[in-house]
Amino acid sequence: MNLYLSSFTNRIDKKGRVSVPATFRAVLGKEESPGVYASPSVRHPCLECCGPNYFKKLHSMIEAMDPFSPERDAFATMVFGETSLLGVDGEGRIGIPQQLIDYAHLREEVLFVGKGATFEIWDQHAYQDYRKAARSRVQQAFYNGEVPFL
Numbered sequence: 304m305n306l307y308l309s310s311f312t313n314r315i316d317k318k319g320r321v322s323v324p325a326t327f328r329a330v331l332g333k334e335e336s337p338g339v340y341a342s343p344s345v346r347h348p349c350l351e352c353c354g355p356n357y358f359k360k361l362h363s364m365i366e367a368m369d370p371f372s373p374e375r376d377a378f379a380t381m382v383f384g385e386t387s388l389l390g391v392d393g394e395g396r397i398g399i400p401q402q403l404i405d406y407a408h409l410r411e412e413v414l415f416v417g418k419g420a421t422f423e424i425w426d427q428h429a430y431q432d433y434r435k436a437a438r439s440r441v442q443q444a445f446y447n448g449e450v451p452f453l
Contacts, residue, residue, distance in 0.1 A: 305330045305333050306330065306417065306419050306420065307326075307327055307330055307417035307418060307419065307420070307421065307422040308326065308417040308419075309324075309326065309417050310414055310415065310416045310417065311324040311326075311327075311414070311415045312412050312413070312414050312415075312427060313412070313413060313415065314411060314412055314413075315399070315404075315409055315410070315411065315412070315413050318398065319398050319399040319400065319401065319404055320392075320396045320397070320398050320399075321396060321397060321399065321413055321424075322394065322395050322396050323339070323391060323395055323396065323397055323415070324415050325395070327415060327417070327422060328391065328395050330354065331354050331391065334354040334355050334356055335355060335356065336355045337355075337390065337391060338354070338355060338388050338389060338390055338391065339352050339353070339354065339388075339389045339391065339397050340352065340353050340354070340355070340357075340358040340386050340387070340388055340389075341386065341387050341389055341397075341399065341403060341424070342381070342382065342385045342386040342387070342403075343385055343403065343406040343407070344407075344423065345381060347423070347425075347429075347433060348406070348407055348408060348425075348426070348429050349407050349416075349423045349424060349425040349426075349429070349430070350399070350403055350406070350407050350423060350424040350425075351421060351423055352421060352422050352423065352424060353420065353421045353422075357420050357421060358386075361382055362382075365378050365379055365382060365383075387399075387400050387403060399424070407424060407425065407426060407429075408426045408429060409424070409426055410426055410427075412427050413425065413426065413427065414426070414427050414430050416430065
């Protein structure tokens with residue numbers, strides 16, 4: 304199964320380069336073409352990332368929407384207008400553009416968080432706050448019997 308799993312911390316250099324975790328590179332290596340699609344998350348102060356196959360699915364979903372709807376226009380703007388295609392160099396690094404670094408407030412160490420078919424890149428401190436809130440939300444749902452798969 305080709306899933307992005309676990310979390311990894313890596314240093315980002317002054318040029319915005321950061322090493323993609325080896326297990327994430329292994330998943331990316333199974334894609335039909337190279338690269339990481341990275342965009343500002345609309346939900347969190349992080350970057351949402353995926354490989355070409357998942358990005359194709361996003362493209363298909365947007366193309367299936369009513370071409371004249373304001374929702375399609377908004378999705379197309381956010382997905383296509385805000386996403387950067389990042390190449391992976393020979394050392395397994397991606398170069399994150401400054402506007403994405405600024406959006407996610409990325410500093411010296413960043414956290415790669417696997418989300419199954421996608422992954423996120425977070426500032427370590429911002430992620431810890433989110434993680435606490437997410438854990439609380441899942442616990443509450445669990446205790447309320449709202450988690451059918453556990």
